[in-house]
Amino acid sequence: MLLQQFYTIVASEITKAQSFETTVKIQKEHPIFEGHFPNFPVTPGVTMLQIIKELTEDHLQQSLFIESASNVKFLTMVDPNINANLKFNIVIQEDGNYVKIKNSTSFNDGTPVLKCNVTFVKR
Template identity: 40%
Template sequence: MQLKDFYSLNDLAVTENLATAHITINKDHDIFKGHFPGNPVTPGVCMMQIIKELTEEVVGKKLMMQSSSNIKFMAIINPEKTPNLELSLEITKTDEGYRVKNITTFEDIVALKLTSNFTEK
C-alpha cells in the first residue's frame, strides 16, 4: 500500500473479469490535514492509486499506470461523511498489460469513472 493506512479493504469479490471491492477511507489520515482542514476531500490521485492497488491484488502482479482516459470526478468523497466506497473494476488483459474500467460509488452516488491502462513492472 503506497499510502500507509489511507484505506482498509473490507472485501474483494472477483468473477471472471469483474472485481468489486468495498473499502473504507481513513478520515484521520494525515493527508486530510492538508486536503483540506475542516472540509476533507479525498484526492483524485489517491483514488487512482487505490484502483491500481486493487487491480494488482486481482491480477497478482505489480503494475505501473501507462495512461488514463475518460477520467470523471462526479462527486466529492468526504471521508467524514462518506468513507465507505464500492469500486467496480472491469479488468481486461491486453497485449501490453491490463485495461481497467472503474466506477466508484458511495450511497448509490457515482463519485468517479475512469479507464486506465497498466503494464507489468
C-alpha cells in the same frame, strides 16, 4: 501500499470473469486530510486512482505501472466524515503486457463518485 493506512478493505468479491468489486473504508484520521483541506477534508482524486491501481495489482497478483488514464470523471467529492466507504467496480481486459481497466466507483447508496479507464503496463 503507497499510502500507508489510508484505507482498509471492507469486502471484496469476483463478480464475473475478469471483474471484481471491492469496498474500502477511507481512514478519516489520515494525515493527508490535514493538507487537503483543513476543516474540510476532501479525498484527493489521485489517491482514488492509486487505490484502483493497488486493488488491480492485488487481484492479478501482478505489479503494475500506470501508463495512461482516460475519461476520468470525478462526479462527487468524497468527504471521509460523511461517506468513508467507496465501492470500486473494476472490469479487466489483459492484452499482452498491458492491462486495461474500466472503473466505476460509488458510495454504498449507489451515488457515482468516479468513472475512468486506465491502462497499466505489467512490470
